[in-house]
Amino acid sequence: MSQAYLDYNASAPSPFELENELTTLIKKNFANPSSLHANGRQARSLINQATCSFAEFVDCEPEFVYWTSGASESNSWALHSAIESAKRNGKKPRLLLSAIEHESNLVAAKWYGQEHGVTVCLVPVDSSGVVSISFLENLFKTDAQWSLLCVMIANNETGVIQPVEAIVALAKKYGIPTHVDCVQALGKMDFSVKKLSATYTTFSAHKIGGLKGAGALVVTGSGQILSPLIHGKQQKSLRAGTENPVGVGFFGILLKKMKSHPFANLMANLMTMRNDFESELKRTIPGTIIHGEKVLRLPNTSCVGFELTDGDSILMNLDLEGISASSGSACTSGSVDPSHVLLAMGCDKNISRASVRFSTGWGSQWRDYEAVLKVLPDIIGRIRKVATK
């Protein structure tokens, strides 16, 4: 039984047949990119090419790109840098994050709050999951002493797109540095890092089909706003550790190919399928709630609550039927607390626990959604029967 894969937001398969390229990459780029010899130069060259492809794709200056082990490190690094920068300027570090940020941001901020006395404040979202600009406007009028404002472009759980350009512009007006998590937006919607001009932006390779263990942090302006988390000589002494030529190189190859690929059409198709899927869900399963339905979302994401059920049980059932989906952020323990994103949107604990995310991508077809539609009414019925017994 082949699995129907509807969990692209957790991690995506490669959109292109690149097995041969990958094998070649591994074979040819084994050397340390910091070595002076020809083998080292080859690995370095691969990274440089990838940096250019990446910079071209997201529209930024190549020299402002720093490679990391992934978005979690990038996010932590942005927070750390903002905190250190505030301290250097003799200010008490204060972080402002949207309540729906990825856990890697929220948990890191919480840690700085608990262990280092950093002030952490969350920005609320409305019931559709959109960060409240009016809250920020009002806040900044009385209090603009923030070391960093953290807002993601598109939420990983609901796909809801945030008014980041307006938010970054507003923060700039008050001289507040900004951090924009672009992880889910990459490859799914148009945006330009240059136009956005946030202080920090973060990226991950595996969300578009790259390898795990490769991510990026992009800064605007000079590297002076960065303080290293990992100390050593690489990457201008700002991010030590031997770079990952294969992970980064493969990311670059993917982006280069995607650049010349009509991905706008693809996203339009995904959106049509997604909307049809959601209509069918609502038609066939009573008590279905589409989170963020009324606002702008990524075209590939559905976050759906089913009253009187339990997300874990739905996912287990889907898995047994050969369907891969998830509930919000992937969790290593395999068991999930109610989604902080849905709670922030004002959903009660029960519906937050009873929600499932379906996310598609390049390889998805209607038959994947169809597989879900075929089995889900029975599954929901069964779980509700048990719940009300």
Next chain:
Amino acid sequence: MNQIGFGKRVLVAMSGGVDSAVTGALLKVQGYDVVGVHMSLWNEAEASIKKSGGSCCSIADANDARRVCDELDIPFYVMNARDEFKAEVIDYFVSEYLHARTPNPCVMCNNKLKFHHLIKKADELKCQYVATGHYAKVITEPSGIVHLYKATDTSKDQSYFLFGLQQEQLKRALMPLGDLMKVNVRKLAQTFNLPVAEKKDSQEICFVDGGSYRSFVEKNASDHYRPQGPIVDTDGNTLGRHSGLYRYTIGQRKGLGLDRPDQQHLVVVGNDLAMNALIVGPEEQLLKKGLIASSCNWIGNYDFSQGIKAKARIRSRHDEADCIITLLNEKSVIVQFEETQRAITTGQAVVFYQDDLCIGGGWIEGLTVPVTTKMKHKAVGGSQRVAL
């Protein structure tokens, strides 16, 4: 290969230990469509990542269960039952101690939590059966009644912990280890190449992580007090001070602080919760002939009109004793032993057998002739209350 399970889906409760792993392997070989589920029960164990094994709900154990399911090539899921475990087992455990009773959390966990939630999960996942690695036998009689029997390996028998199971639960239960010797289960684990084949058996109470149950009770009893009080004998003489009734068990001799030569023979024989007194006496005062049990469950139909002759276990490791069970009311019984029993303890489970058949059991509420003290009612106000 015997394919008795063909096409039937079974949920196997995977603790991460060797017993449940072999259970999964056996059922898979028998042709069942096996789904592995690990119940995540208690958070505290996660905090001590260093310590692995010995408890049944740590992340390390969940990972062991996952590795077993990988080896068996079966799906594996973690089921969060922490809130339920807290409500049904932890709160009960703490409350019992604070009421000067000695709880049995493992019985309670099986009774109230494990099977109830596993069967619910089985219903959700379209599983006909729930299998566990318990050493006990579940046998359906021609009449349709399902009986519970002791395991073939009597030294590992766990029927004591299962007396509370209902017919509809037993009908869904599979316990394939009931016919096996533990030593053979270990061998099977090696044959099946299970990564936990050498893992040591869990000991003690899974949620009391290495420390003593006393500090666990104190840590989890925010709304209660730990009243110190008098240690008295049955004649009412005050002999010393105790530091909280829950810190002592019936039959305890050490740690009483009664150091005089003429006191050295004294053991805990009871308590008086109203007077907050710990009662001590000579060993022979521990020997009792009868008990009262409540919240009884019977596995099968029995006629109590003439009383029932059975053998009773008054704690999990206890040699069974001949007794007569008389019904007090629908859920309560009087148990009269042929010979006196040492240290019958309230809060423990008493489980009844006829040969290998487990006919049911209940919770010990007290003795037919309670241990009392002639002490005057006065001590509580004068005792020092220490906030936990």
